Amino acid sequence: MAKYTVSHSCGHQQTHELFGKVSERERKLEWMKDTDCTDCWKAKQRAERNARPVTAEVIYNAFSNGVYLAVTDGDTYSIKDALKAVGCRWMEYQDNNDVFGTNAPRKAWMIKINPENAEETAATVQKLLDAGVKQIKDDTLDPLSVAIANKLEAA
Numbered sequence: 001m002a003k004y005t006v007s008h009s010c011g012h013q014q015t016h017e018l019f020g021k022v023s024e025r026e027r028k029l030e031w032m033k034d035t036d037c038t039d040c041w042k043a044k045q046r047a048e049r050n051a052r053p054v055t056a057e058v059i060y061n062a063f064s065n066g067v068y069l070a071v072t073d074g075d076t077y078s079i080k081d082a083l084k085a086v087g088c089r090w091m092e093y094q095d096n097n098d099v100f101g102t103n104a105p106r107k108a109w110m111i112k113i114n115p116e117n118a119e120e121t122a123a124t125v126q127k128l129l130d131a132g133v134k135q136i137k138d139d140t141l142d143p144l145s146v147a148i149a150n151k152l153e154a155a
Helices: 022-033 038-051 077-085 118-131 143-154
Strands: 002-007 013-018 055-061 066-073 089-093 106-113
Touching: 002 022, 013 022, 055 106, 066 089, 066 118, 077 118, 106 118
Parallel strands: none
Antiparallel strands: 002 013, 055 066, 066 106, 089 106
């Protein structure tokens, strides 16, 4: 283990603690010189996320056995008070694309829906749109996703 000060491509210097063989440490130090420091990387990631529209999708939440509309992308922080006001809660969920559950749970603003009640679901979608959600992912509202979510909820 050793500490190294690296001059990153963004112009900032940062101290990193590296472990392993000297050759591996040297390889990683060379790679780090061509990357941004941690703060600049985080700022770029945040700016990219905030540039995307605030989006919701249908999620089956295994932690609470329910079907939810989850606000999963974009600058959700700027509308968090509006999301709370319409009944959303900050909760963990497993990504719909993570079939085997190998990834760590993610967090999102979530509101429970009943996919079998179209009027109630439409009202909930309208609440989210009024709160500042710009887009609802249509691919998560397809009949197969809803049927699977209903089956899982019944189990």
